[in-house]
Amino acid sequence: MADGRSKRRQRWAEHFVWSKDATCILGLMATGRATVVALNLNNPYIVPARRLWALAGWHPPQGDPFARKLEF
Numbered sequence: 001m002a003d004g005r006s007k008r009r010q011r012w013a014e015h016f017v018w019s020k021d022a023t024c025i026l027g028l029m030a031t032g033r034a035t036v037v038a039l040n041l042n043n044p045y046i047v048p049a050r051r052l053w054a055l056a057g058w059h060p061p062q063g064d065p066f067a068r069k070l071e072f
Contacts, residue, residue: 013065015028016032016035021051022054023050023054
């Protein structure tokens with residue numbers, strides 16, 4: 001059963017964070033984890049690109065809502 005909330009109006013930062021090396025998007029809750037898998041957000045082409053972008057200082061961008069630190 002759907003939860004009744006509009007998926008387009010949810011704040012993505014509540015559901016995702018970057019991994020410590022900023023190469024992978026991590027889902028914080030079931031909705032986020034399912035989205036990461038369904039949209040293949042950590043595919044084998046983008047993860048190495050993110051690694052290079054992070055080394056160059058381009059990633060994650062300033063103000064990125066996923067850039068908050070994991071506290072666990």
